[in-house]
Amino acid sequence: MTGYAMGWLGWAPDVADDTPFPVIGRALEAKADFLAATTPGAKPRKRRRKKPPSQAELKSKIRAALTAFKKDKAPE
Secondary structure, X not given: OHHHHHHOOOOOHHHHHHOOXXXXXXXXXXXXXXXXXXXXXXXXXXXXXXXXXXXXXXXXXXXXXXXXXXXXXXXX
């Protein structure tokens, strides 16, 4: 990912090394959007949207997290 930050985005190596991967990913998406918007004849990119999790999925994830937290807690 730091290779993309230094190559495509033109960032300095120390900045690329200190930047979290999600931030680099968002910067690359913004760069692609900018290039599509400013290139004559280019078609705008279609963004893929994540489907929000269902209520049952959220409920099971919360239950699993709270159960794990409860098990790790030392008895008083």
